[in-house]
Amino acid sequence: MEKFDVIFLGAGSGGYVGAIRAADLGKKVCIIEARELGGTCLNRGCIPTKALLKSAEVFRTVKEAKTFGVNVDSYSFDVNGIYSWKENVVKKLVSGVEYLLKSRKVVIKKGRGRIIDNETVEIETSEGKEIVQGENIVIATGSEPAMIPTFKIDGKNVLTSDDALTLGEIPKDIVIIGAGAIGIEFATFYSTFGTKVTIVEMMPQVVPTLKDKKVANYLQRILNKKGIEVKVGAKIESVEVKDGKVYSTLSTGEVLESEKVLVSIGRKLNSDNIGLENIGVNVDRGRIVVDEYLRTNVKNVYAIGDVIGGLLLAHKAMKEGEVVAEIIAGENKKMDYRVVPWAIFSSPEIAACGLTEEEAKEQGIDVITGEFPFSANGKAVSMNATDGFVKVVARKEDKVIIGAQIIGPEASVMIAELALAIQNNLTLDDVADTIHTHPTLPEAIMEAVKVPLGSVVHIYLRR
Secondary structure (H helix, E strand, O other): OEEEEEEEEOOOHHHHHHHHHHHHOOOOEEEEEOOOOOHHHHHHOHHHHHHHHHHHHHHHHHHOHHHHOOOOOOOOOOHHHHHHHHHHHHHHHHHHHHHHHHHOOOEEEEOEEEEEEOOEEEEEEOOEEEEEEEEEEEEOOOEEEOOOHHHOOOOOOEEOHHHHHOOOOOOOEEEEEOOOHHHHHHHHHHHHOOOEEEEEEOOOOOOOOOOOHHHHHHHHHHHHHOOOEEEEOOOEEEEEEEOOEEEEEEOOOOEEEEOEEEEOOOEEEOOOOOOHHHHOOOEEOOEEOOOOOOEOOOOOEEEOHHHHOOOOOHHHHHHHHHHHHHHHOOOOOOOOOOOOOEEEOOOOEEEEEEOOHHHHHHOOOOEEEEEEEHHHOHHHHHHOOOOOEEEEEEEOOOOEEEEEEEEEOOHHHHHHHHHHHHHOOOEHHHHHOOOOOOOOOOHHHHHHHHOOOOOOOOOOOOO
16 A cells, blocks of 8 residues: 555646645655546636637737738638647646656556545546555545536536537527626637627626626626627526527526527535545535635645635635645645635736725725726737726725736736735835836836826826
């Protein structure tokens, strides 16, 4: 029986990063994975969707080439080529993860792991069962699309996001249930290639988790402008497939007919059938309960990533993987969730970090804010990408930046500067006094922080 210092149950974003970090800290590490290395993000989530969205971006650029004085007489898209590009990207990165693990001498076990006790895991492989022991066990089993009975998901007409990534076709029309990140990104992809897209969202705004109505409403207007119909405040009551068509009945009584329906809401946390009941790990509605040190209630058993709930984001899981490895190695670390940026890769992108103005006020924080439009940014104008703005939220008493929201070109990249500012308690003056390269999109951040300071240059504010 092999013995290890740490066993990671799951090789997704949190698991493989944690395994690498633990190995770098001198631990003998085993990682167990029933499917592909890299987990959901790399194989069925953030990476393949970004590859598809890149194809959409290229196609959109060609369509708009005349704006930049470039004539393209004929252009088209190849569906098989698009999906082949996506597969090649995924394969390259999966092989990269395998290399990184093996280069650290992490032992990779292919199979389904089940906890026997707080030091023992049974692995069910294609060749039978194997037992491994570890001084510490880290559960990193992730999540998967929830199979909501109402929607009668069949993988052919009514799809999960996993199904959509292997669909291999561009439907004539599609109804997307949910206006969160997954729904908006697939809407962007399909509409670019000519699909008539309708998004149905039960909540009163798109991106329901974003407590900034101005940003959400702005995004909805842009989606509408791009031909994507958005129905908010409406619930899907039933979904029926008949004669190759899907009929979605809304709470308003309206019936939508489409070739496909994509269910982009609901994730099931993978805490079942992994042996938690054998050791008495506390679970709350599928979520493994942990403390700020990522410890469960059972000695030497930790959990990270989607399976512990909160924001289901790969980069959050990666950070948890690093932190749990360092805690196991004896370092004085704990998780800090104050600064977890996120992004939606729509066109334009949307990103946020920290508190919105509404959230700050709910917490009784007196704030000042600054907004700067991309229409006044030289680089954005030169890119013909002027939709959107940067918004910065700061405490009024000391001008410390506590939140930021961006909708516009490269928002997912730009939010990193503001995440760094929030993490390090920087003030509006700190960012305003930092010279930014010209002409670049991040100048919009510098200008936004100058608005409440009264020193903004490239827009005129009435005094």
